[in-house]
Amino acid sequence: MITAYFLIIIIAVSFIVLPSLPVSEWVIFTVLFSVFVFGMRYLTKVKNLLISTSIAFIFAIGTVYSLNRFTSMEIPYFFIFFIGIVNIIYAAIIRKK
Numbered sequence: 361m362i363t364a365y366f367l368i369i370i371i372a373v374s375f376i377v378l379p380s381l382p383v384s385e386w387v388i389f390t391v392l393f394s395v396f397v398f399g400m401r402y403l404t405k406v407k408n409l410l411i412s413t414s415i416a417f418i419f420a421i422g423t424v425y426s427l428n429r430f431t432s433m434e435i436p437y438f439f440i441f442f443i444g445i446v447n448i449i450y451a452a453i454i455r456k457k
Contacts, residue, residue: 385431417444
């Protein structure tokens with residue numbers, strides 16, 4: 361059931377982005393976004409919060425790099441670094457408790 365919700369999110373975001381990209385770039389965006397969403401879904405099953413947030417941070421940077429390289433979208437890395445570092449710090453604080 362949860363996978364169906366993720367598919368709905370992937371389809372919705374892909375159709376929202378469709379008018380702003382050429383079809384060839386839209387296909388690349390949809391594939392990369394799908395891999396990202398399902399990768400994050402499976403990372404939630406990792407028991408160690410610090411490891412899963414660190415892997416998710418690296419995975420997000422790789423996804424944004426790929427999107428910036430293969431499409432005309434320019435997603436700033438600052439947002440990814442800021443949110444990723446905040447999540448890793450939060451996971452380290454939770455781990456200490």
